[in-house]
Amino acid sequence: MKSALLWAVILALNVGISTAEAKTAAQLIIDARVLSRDPSGTGRARFTDSQILGFINEAQRDTIGATLCIRKAYVFDTIVGSAYYSLPSDFMQIDRVLSDNQKLEEKSPSKLDQASSEWETETGEPINYFINFSSRTKIGLFPYPIVDADTETVKVEYYAQAAELTVSDIPFDAITELTPFHSMLSFYAASEMGYIDGLISQADRYFQRYMVYRNNLNEYCRARPGYLPQVNVSPNK
16 A cells, blocks of 8 residues: 555646645636636626536535545444434445444345345344435344344444535545645536537546546545544434
């Protein structure tokens, strides 16, 4: 595994970035205007700040969805009589689930159906978890507790989406390690502006630049899969 310093050098060489200070969304909007030659101070701007911010947020969602670079942990206590528990609003995909530090194996509802037609009524200490695709905002535990002795503390380690940006926010949840990648969002926004204006060649160049950033970010995050654990504690705890 390469050191963080070596990765910073590699990334700088590959995409022409530096370890500059973090940028706010407002600064990225200005950068996108410069790239697309859409100055806001002339009275002839073609895009509003709100429209460009929308492109920047679209880029952030695309980036995190493709790279799964934000990993968090959510902790809650099981409740007697409850099989389902709400997941955080930024939940994208589960990495692993621990119950009192013992790993729970994932089982699909269809697999549980094959094992027993009455599995949804079985009670006890959880040994499996499942995600029902009709309600992906919740995690289900099997079996589920009906007495205090069966309740446990569950930790869900999951991949999260970054918070939606306002003009004063820093991208990627202001994670310091991701600061060198902020400018990629401006390239995406400028490419969208170019496509709308019919400047296809320019838009293609900016989108290709964005994809180089995204591919390098994906490689960086895969090299450090556990670099950003964050813990949220359920209000039920």
